[in-house]
Amino acid sequence: MATLNRLSELSGYIPALPTPFDASDEIDIAALERFCERQVNAGANALLVCGTTGEAPNLNRAEHDLIVRVAVNAARGKIPVIAGTGSNSTSQAIELGRDAEAAGANAILSVVPYYNKPMQSGMYAHFRAIAEATGLPVLLHDVPARTVCGLADDTIARLAERPQFAGLLDATSDVTRPLRLRHALDPDFRLLSGDDATALAFFAQGGDGCISVVANLAPGLCRAMYLAWTQRHTMRARQLATMATMIAAALARESDPAPLKYALSTMRLMSPRLRLPLVEPTSETKAAIDAVLARVSEMYPGYLNGDIRRARFSGDTAHFGTASAEATHCW
16 A cells, blocks of 8 residues: 555645657657656656646557556656546546556546536446556546536545545636535545646645646746745745746646647647647747746746746745755655
8 A cells, every 4th residue: 555655645746747749640759758757857746647638538548558658667666657547438447547557657547527427426436436446546537627527525525435535636726625625535635736827725725736737837836836835935935826827827728738738849848749639729829828938937047947946036035945955855
C-alpha cells in the first residue's frame, strides 16, 4: 500500500500534460520525454497523462500505453504518474486501467461516464467495477461541462469509504465543494481543483491542490503561488493567482488543448498539431496568448520554467527563501 500512502500526501500543482504529435500525426516520443523531464525538473508534484488536455479521446489503446510508459520512465520514481483511463464504457475503462497498472502508473484518473448520462447508482457501480479490476488508487474526475452528468457529493462519499478511492479532481468551478465534502471524507482523501482560474479560492476552502493546464506553461508561477499560500503570504499568493488567471483566460478562449499547444509551440516545446476534430486556434486567440506570455516574461522572469526565485512583486522585494527550500516538493 506504499503507493496509496504517497497519494495521500499529494498536494500543490500537477500539470495535465498535452500529447505532442509529429508531422505524420504520430506521438512525438522525443518531445513527450523532454516535456515530462522539464516538468519533473521544474518541481511538478505529479504528472497526469492521457487526460482531456492529452487528447485522450483521440488516442488508441496502444498509444495510451506508450504515453504512460514514457511518463513513468521520465518520472524515475521521483513523483507519481497518474494515467487518465476514463471511458463511458465500463469495460473499456477497466482495460485502460489494467494497461496503466502494467505500464507502471501510480494511480488512475477515472472520469464520470459521458454522453450516456448514467444515474448516480450507475456511476457508483461504474467506479466500483473499475476499482475492483486494478490495484491502483483511483482519482475520480467530475467535469459536468463535458460529461453532462455530475458526480453527487453523496456518491463521492460512498465511494470514498473504500481506501482505493484516493481523491477527486473537481472541475465544476464550485469552490465551496471542499467545505461541503471535507467533513464527510477521510483526511487523506485528496481534493484537487481542475480549474486554474479558481484554484486559490479552492485552496482557501480546504482544497489540497490543482491539476493544472497553466502549469504546463508556467510551472514556476504555479509553484510560487502555492508556496506563498502555504506560507501564509496571502498578498503574494493573490498577485501570482491574478497572473495565473490571466493565462487561464487566454487558454480558455478555445477548446483545450488547442490554445495550450500553440503557446507551447512558441516556446519550442512541442508542435501545435492536434488531431481532428480539434484544430489550431484562431489568430485572435494566438494574439491573446502571445500578449499574456509576454507579460509573464516581463513581470516574472524565470516563471515560465521552474525558477521561483526571480519574481518581482509590486512594492515587495522579499524572496521566498533558499533555493533548496523552494525545490522541495509539496507532497
